[in-house]
Amino acid sequence: MPHHYTLLEADEPAAFQVVREHGRSPFFLTCDHAGDLVPRRLHSLGVSPQDWQRHIASDIGAAAVASRLAERLDAFLILQPWSRLVIDCNRPPGSAESIVPFCDETRIPGNESVSPFEVLAREREVFWPYHHRIASELAQRDAQQRESILIAVHSFTPSLHGVQRPWHAGVFYNRDHRFAHALLQSLREDAALVVGDNEPYAASDSTDYTIPVHGEQRGLLHVGVEIRQDLIAADAGLVEWSERLAQALSSARVRGET
Secondary structure, eight states: OTTTOOOTTTTSSOSSSSEEOOOSSSSSETTTOOOOOOOGGGGGOOOOOOHHTTTTSSSHHHHHHHHHHHHHHHEEEEOOBBTTTTTTTTTTTTTTTTTTTTEEEEEEEEEGSOOOHHHHHHIIIIIIHHHHHHHHHHHHHHHOOOEEEEEEEEEEEEEEETTEESSEEEOOOOOOHHHHHHHHHHHHTTTTTTEEOOOOOOOOTTTTTTIIIIIITTOOEEEEEEGGGGGGGHHHHHHHHHHHHHHHHHHHHHHOOO
């Protein structure tokens, strides 16, 4: 594989999309698994069209919820449109879950023997541009003495490995639980909701990137939000959950200041 190997062709989408670049809110939204695009050079990684529609390729509904949230809150949002099967933008580069040969019992043939040059190309053209854009925006806001509260928007499949998941939503975090606990308290005011505390996922240095690097290392208030995908599969659910999250995030911010 030549050193000048490139992944993306000139007419293919960029590594990120920014929405409401000049949003005035302190909330700063990210969506690491927003899309299911795959570069032409990778030939769908050998994965069937049916499997590309599943949760293994992207966080279904997360981009739509994040976009509505950005509008509702007047918040900066950055979306990552390439499939997590190309490279997972919420995993440390080089980690076991960065480029996976299997996902939820589905074989990913195009990831089974990826050369070092190909790995570097995926990191260089997808992973790093996305995270450099996040870092530069946060640095600029910091220089302007603007408050930033990092909200990482995700979604999760209703069942995994045959096990049904009872949560409607979850909040996740690593060492710093300040904003997560405030958001958890706000969401749990609705007694009908089952909201996970670091369930179904928890953040860590080894399994996550966005929260540890952009949240904790910068000392920002932050939280990861997970919404169950069947609840946001239709427009009514998208509207309901976007509004619910907007209210809960605003309430959590007030709680955090009292």
